[in-house]
Amino acid sequence: MKSCGLRLCLLLTLTLTLFDYVTCAKILAVFHAPSFSHYILGAKLLRAVAEKGHHVTMISPFPLKDPPKTWRDIVLEDYAKGFNFGNLLNLATMSGYRKEITVNEVGCELIRRVATHPSFIGVINSNETFDLIIVERFMNEAILGLSHRFSAPYIVFSTIGYSRWTNDMVGNPGSTAYIPDLYLHYGNNMTLWQRFHNTFFYCFANLYRHFFTLPKQRSILKETFPYAPPLEDLYYNASLILMNTHVSIKYAVPSVPNMIDIGGFHVSPPKPLPKDLKQYMDDASNGVIYFSLGSIFLSKDMTPEIRDIILRVFSKFKQRVVWKWEDDITFSSPSNVRFEKWISQQDILAHPNLKLFITHGGLLSTIEAIYHGVPLLAIPIFAEQFMNAAEIESLGYGLKLYYTDITEENFSHLVNELLNNAR
Ligand SMILES: *[C@@H]1O[C@H](CO)[C@@H](O)[C@H](O)[C@H]1NC(C)=O
Ligand SMILES: *[C@@H]1O[C@H](CO)[C@@H](O)[C@H](O)[C@H]1NC(C)=O
Ligand SMILES: *[C@@H]1O[C@H](CO)[C@@H](O)[C@H](O)[C@H]1NC(C)=O
Numbered sequence: 001m002k003s004c005g006l007r008l009c010l011l012l013t014l015t016l017t018l019f020d021y022v023t024c025a026k027i028l029a030v031f032h033a034p035s036f037s038h039y040i041l042g043a044k045l046l047r048a049v050a051e052k053g054h055h056v057t058m059i060s061p062f063p064l065k066d067p068p069k070t071w072r073d074i075v076l077e078d079y080a081k082g083f084n085f086g087n088l089l090n091l092a093t094m095s096g097y098r099k100e101i102t103v104n105e106v107g108c109e110l111i112r113r114v115a116t117h118p119s120f121i122g123v124i125n126s127n128e129t130f131d132l133i134i135v136e137r138f139m140n141e142a143i144l145g146l147s148h149r150f151s152a153p154y155i156v157f158s159t160i161g162y163s164r165w166t167n168d169m170v171g172n173p174g175s176t177a178y179i180p181d182l183y184l185h186y187g188n189n190m191t192l193w194q195r196f197h198n199t200f201f202y203c204f205a206n207l208y209r210h211f212f213t214l215p216k217q218r219s220i221l222k223e224t225f226p227y228a229p230p231l232e233d234l235y236y237n238a239s240l241i242l243m244n245t246h247v248s249i250k251y252a253v254p255s256v257p258n259m260i261d262i263g264g265f266h267v268s269p270p271k272p273l274p275k276d277l278k279q280y281m282d283d284a285s286n287g288v289i290y291f292s293l294g295s296i297f298l299s300k301d302m303t304p305e306i307r308d309i310i311l312r313v314f315s316k317f318k319q320r321v322v323w324k325w326e327d328d329i330t331f332s333s334p335s336n337v338r339f340e341k342w343i344s345q346q347d348i349l350a351h352p353n354l355k356l357f358i359t360h361g362g363l364l365s366t367i368e369a370i371y372h373g374v375p376l377l378a379i380p381i382f383a384e385q386f387m388n389a390a391e392i393e394s395l396g397y398g399l400k401l402y403y404t405d406i407t408e409e410n411f412s413h414l415v416n417e418l419l420n421n422a423r
């Protein structure tokens with residue numbers, strides 16, 4: 001009798017263990033922003049989930065390279081085709097107000113295209129089931145209809161950290177008295193006037209959203225998911241928010257317990273650089289400056305005058321320079337500057353001779369540089385880069401220079417400061 005009980009117990013334990021082993025979730029993720037840096041974050045996060053055995057279906061503009069077995073791509077082919085941002089340099093001088101309006105308009109148009117894309121429609125009309133929805137937060141309230149369609153809770157991923165984009169979803173306070181808005185360029189030590197303007201801008205952004213953006217999102221929701229509840233019921237129902245930031249690189253901000261900082265998760269252990277580039281860096285006895293303005297605004301989009309100012313300044317330094325330049329070289333340059341069409345950024349940042357990173361101040365570049373302990377000179381161009389640049393300077397891991405302020409004197413002064421100030 002006793003041994004029978006024992007056997008039953010064993011069997012039960014075994015069965016339960018087995019159950020645990022075979023439990024995996026079906027996850028539907030949407031990272032629709034047509035920007036590769038947004039995609040990288042989503043892909044890295046979801047790959048880790050899929051490698052744990054969960055089934056991941058990812059809707060995005062890009063396919064994944066060598067995907068895990070439990071991975072399925074639904075590629076939004078050509079959906080952002082024909083988008084013309086005009087001259088990207090105009091973005092560098094655009095006011096916060098204009099930026100807010102532009103991003104909202106572009107965001108609504110993008111989500112309308114996603115919602116009407118045959119691949120997306122295919123998923124919502126299928127008889128598939130999902131246990132969890134993960135969406136990137138990018139002007140896409142209407143997409144939350146997926147949560148209702150599949151009766152699944154949803155997680156939001158924020159590429160930009162704490163902001164008015166996600167705070168209100170979970171009732172997180174974001175005081176305008178000391179937290180600068182993402183489209184302004186204030187640090188966290190604002191003057192009274194800046195605090196006032198920050199608050200005024202917050203009101204403007206919310207009113208604009210209320211009267212212009214949300215009505216569009218509601219109509220997209222209604223057309224795509226006819227049986228969905230009102231947008232607000234979905235919007236205020238997030239289960240978890242994953243923040244691409246970290247307490248160590250951020251001002252002190254309030255955070256409710258279901259907002260989790262995961263910033264830095266996309267940083268990978270360094271891989272070896274291409275042989276000749278590695279040699280070039282190894283031989284740089286005075287160190288190397290790395291220059292890259294990211295993947296949207298390209299170095300070749302700079303005006304020739306600014307490019308020549310930068311080259312003249314570089315020629316005065318002993319350091320070697322590696323410059324990410326995406327086009328053919330049709331101009332003369334000093335002998336200490338080397339151009340590369342594409343560089344594996346994390347690997348070059350990991351090189352011990354790297355002394356300075358001149359960047360547009362995107363959040364990914366910033367996090368990677370902090371991880372590898374490289375000081376930054378931020379030249380913000382668009383989106384939330386002005387806020388990032390102010391933060392970089394406020395928190396002391398770099399300096400900033402506006403594109404429109406680039407002069408030989410200014411640029412040279414800051415590069416010199418960053419290379420020689422031991423702080
Ligand atoms: C789902 O639809 C496919 C055909 O589109 C069908 O073969 C399959 O049996 C359906 N599955 C369920 C669970 O209804
Ligand atoms: C809110 O989320 C919960 C838990 O996922 C779910 O049961 C509920 O139906 C959701 N409400 C709406 C309006 O989607
Ligand atoms: C904030 O700025 C004021 C002047 O605007 C300055 O006196 C003060 O020291 C600054 N505080 C910090 C923490 O930087």
Ligand SMILES: *[C@@H]1O[C@H](CO)[C@@H](O)[C@H](O)[C@H]1NC(C)=O
Pocket residue numbers: 401402404405406407410
């Ligand atoms: C140099 O930069 C500072 C601060 O960024 C700016 O106020 C100044 O106008 C710049 N000087 C020139 C000559 O552009």
